[in-house]
Amino acid sequence: MDWIDEKIEKLRNRIRNLSLKQALAVYLLLAVLAAFLCSFLIQQICFWAENRIFARYGMKLHQDRGIVDIYYMGQNAAVWRLTETEQDQIFILQLVSDLSPWICMAVWMVIAAVLFYYKRMKAPFDILKKGADEMGRKNLDFQIYYDSADEMGQLCRTFEQMRSAIVSDREELWQRIEDQKEINAAFAHDMRTPLTVLRGYSELLGRYVPEGKISEQKLIDTLALMTRQLQRLEDYTKTMRHIRSFEEIEPVREQIRFRHLSEHIREITDPLNEAGGVEIRLTDRQEQEDMNLWLDESLFLEVFENLLSNALRYAVKQVQITLEWDESSGYLRLYVYDDGQGFGIEELHTASEPYFRGEKSLADGQENEPGKEHFGIGLHICRMLAEKHGGSLNLANSIEGGALASVSFFCRNS
Structure with missing residues (x-):
């Protein structure tokens, strides 16, 4: 049968x-x-x-x-x-x-x-x-x-x-819209720190130049620093205008001395210190000053500014920045610590997700209030750019209290 x-x-x-x-x-x-x-x-x-x-x-x-x-x-x-x-x-x-x-x-x-x-x-x-x-x-x-x-x-x-x-076309269109939203949010977010630096330099000049307390050489150096910041903004604007998503960003590694990288970080932190409020300290290892790194500096500084921006937003008195080069592994590591309230339990796992807002702002009903974002797009950008450079982003709470963000970049010419 x-x-x-x-x-x-x-x-x-x-x-x-x-x-x-x-x-x-x-x-x-x-x-x-x-x-x-x-x-x-x-x-x-x-x-x-x-x-x-x-x-x-x-x-x-x-x-x-x-x-x-x-x-x-x-x-x-x-x-x-x-x-x-x-x-x-x-x-x-x-x-x-x-x-x-x-x-x-x-x-x-x-x-x-x-x-x-x-x-x-x-x-x-x-x-x-x-x-x-x-x-x-x-x-x-x-x-x-x-x-x-x-x-x-x-x-x-x-x-x-x-x-x-x-x-498939709808999903692709939706993804393009989401990517564009992310690009726009990142662009608005990343303008904050450079503009704050420029405002700090501008206030510094406006305060001391009329009193004659700034030498001509200091004035020239400050204007050069401001020009460099403006050039960075211009380059960043061109980059953001021509890309459709962060997936299109590819790091362009160039050789740079460890000392020069520290100097460029100080160019950002010094005017912020001059503006008063939170104290920013930079620690680097003197014996590594002459080490050569293969690094996309603009990408590194973008990550640094995002971490610094988040740290300043939640710090009470102090932000501690540590920069070190691990010759054996080929990784450049950046640590940014603030003495604020630190990360919540959920934030440790999800703070680097796009548009994430922290527990405090959600509890206070402030998620739609401008300028009150908790981490959000900034840490998401840091994670993506660090991964593009062969590294990673890690979040933790310090033993002494406060938040600690560490990011690594692979800096060998390979």
């Missing part, structure tokens, strides 16, 4: 996978055969019924239609022995026998058309109609599947490919 069932299933699959033209030809052929059999059966029944009538008078009807016609035409005396009712019955039986091939053919053609529609067309039509209705409602969360190798199966698969392509 299993063998028979298997053969029947294979036959069904072969029939189901026939092309529409082949299937239609099969349906029509079967309809013709069925019509022939039905008409033959009807003619035999009519012949049998006519014989029963003639048998009453001791006669037997031959299959020769001409003889039967003679009976009707009245050219044989035997016809006068039939009653008028019997003659009407004979006429009706012969009429049915003559018309049965045409009637059976018409009926079976209609049956074949109906069966062909319901067996081969209705299911895929319903599937396609349902899919079109869902797409009309802007819902793409469905799947079009029709198990057949015929033209309707191919059409359903093409429709499914179209739906998948639309879903």
Whole structure:
């Protein structure tokens, strides 16, 4: 029985996978055969019924239609022995026998058309109609599947490919929008520290130049530092204008001395210290000053400014910056510590996610208040850029209290 069932299933699959033209030809052929059999059966029944009538008078009807016609035409005396009712019955039986091939053919053609529609067309039509209705409602969360190798199966698969392509395009468009939002948020976020530095230099000059407390050389040096900061802003603006997501950023490593990197950090921290408020301390190792690093300095400073910006926002009195170079591993490590309240338990795991806000601001209902973001886009940028440079970002709470952010950069020329 299993063998028979298997053969029947294979036959069904072969029939189901026939092309529409082949299937239609099969349906029509079967309809013709069925019509022939039905008409033959009807003619035999009519012949049998006519014989029963003639048998009453001791006669037997031959299959020769001409003889039967003679009976009707009245050219044989035997016809006068039939009653008028019997003659009407004979006429009706012969009429049915003559018309049965045409009637059976018409009926079976209609049956074949109906069966062909319901067996081969209705299911895929319903599937396609349902899919079109869902797409009309802007819902793409469905799947079009029709198990057949015929033209309707191919059409359903093409429709499914179209739906998948639309879903893919929408996801890509959505991702582009999210990337652009992230770029815009990062751009606004990263402008803060450079602008704060420039404001610090501007306030410094505005305070001491009128009093003559700044030498000409100091003034020239300060203006040079301000020019460098402006150039960094200009370069950063060009970069952000030409990229569509942070995934497109690739570090451009150039050789730089450890000492020069420390000096550039101080160019950022000194005016912030001059502005008062939180004290910023930088610690580096003097014996490493002449070490050469292969580093994308603009990328490093962007990460540093983001970490410094977050630290200043939550520090109470002090921010401690430590910079060190690990020759054995090839990693440059930057530590930024603030003496604020530190990271919450959730923040330690999710603070570097995009648009994350800390527990305190959420608890206070301040998530929509400008300038009150807790970590958010800044740490997310740091993590992504550090990973681009072969490093990583780690968050922790200091034993003494406060938050500690450490970031590493791979700085070998490889």
